[in-house]
Amino acid sequence: MNPSTPLPACCPTLSRHWPLPQPLADVVLVSSPFDPQQLQPGDFQHCAIAPPASIQRSVAKRQTEFLAGRLCAREAMRQLDGRLCVPELGEDRAPVWPNDLCGSITHSQGWAAAIVASRQHWRGLGLDAEHLLSHERAARLAGEILTADELTQMATEPADQHALRVTLTFSIKEALFKALYPLVHKRFYFEDAQLVEWSADGHARLRLLMDLSGEWHQGKELEGQFSVRDGQLLSLVTISA
Numbered sequence: 377m378n379p380s381t382p383l384p385a386c387c388p389t390l391s392r393h394w395p396l397p398q399p400l401a402d403v404v405l406v407s408s409p410f411d412p413q414q415l416q417p418g419d420f421q422h423c424a425i426a427p428p429a430s431i432q433r434s435v436a437k438r439q440t441e442f443l444a445g446r447l448c449a450r451e452a453m454r455q456l457d458g459r460l461c462v463p464e465l466g467e468d469r470a471p472v473w474p475n476d477l478c479g480s481i482t483h484s485q486g487w488a489a490a491i492v493a494s495r496q497h498w499r500g501l502g503l504d505a506e507h508l509l510s511h512e513r514a515a516r517l518a519g520e521i522l523t524a525d526e527l528t529q530m531a532t533e534p535a536d537q538h539a540l541r542v543t544l545t546f547s548i549k550e551a552l553f554k555a556l557y558p559l560v561h562k563r564f565y566f567e568d569a570q571l572v573e574w575s576a577d578g579h580a581r582l583r584l585l586m587d588l589s590g591e592w593h594q595g596k597e598l599e600g601q602f603s604v605r606d607g608q609l610l611s612l613v614t615i616s617a
Contacts, residue, residue, distance in 0.1 A: 384422060386414040387444045387488075390451045396612055397578035398601050402497040403614075406452040407489035410444035412436040419443060425450075428465045444488035445481040452492040453477065470557065480504075480554045484608055491612070500615035502555030506547040508607050514542035521546045521566050523585070540604070545571045547611040548580050548600050555598075555613040560588040578602050582613070 387410045415436050420427050431442045450462050463471035473479045479492035484505035491503045574580040580600040587593045602611040
């Protein structure tokens with residue numbers, strides 16, 4: 377598939393834009409809406425994307441998420457440096473990027489996105505999209521997602537912000553994992569990091585609560601950012617070169 381080939385009806389547009397509050401240099405983000413009901417049997421072949429066996433066996437929703445994410449990733453790399461490349465699915469289920477690039481893929485309800493950059497400028501990128509939790513669901517999940525300190529901090533915040541706080545904590549920790557895992561090759565979980573502060577302008581700061589490597593140790597802090605639009609929260613954690 378080349379840039380002039382029509383996109384499938386299930387992923388009708390690819391858009392380069394920046395939906396987050398803080399612009400970043402030397403980074404490309406591409407997103408696409410997607411509709412599993414529009415997926416056709418020949419769409420992967422039409423797009424020149426080979427689905428892994430696990431995707432071939434999956435339901436239409438998962439297939440369309442995968443296709444949309446890979447289309448975004450390929451277009452982001454094309455716009456970054458002109459190459460046409462589709463990241464494969466690694467044994468750890470993470471995208472396998474070219475050695476000189478870092479990137480991240482995410483999808484939420486009917487929307488997928490990918491972000492890429494050269495390792496000359498960025499060491500790690502973690503992008504995550506989540507549908508905003510309802511107040512009821514956030515209350516049920518808070519104890520599973522938030523640390524004791526985060527729960528204490530949330531108790532001091534207005535009640536009408538709790539659903540946003542829980543969704544953000546979940547999403548930005550997912551973004552943190554995506555940014556750091558390719559560097560440390562060690563899994564960590566919600567209780568291993570803390571959202572230290574966040575603000576309405578989309579700024580967030582995280583702190584590691586465990587040692588992942590000599591560089592990425594307990595107490596190390598990282599910056600993140602987020603935005604909320606149409607009931608969806610998008611978060612990003614970046615590690616500069």
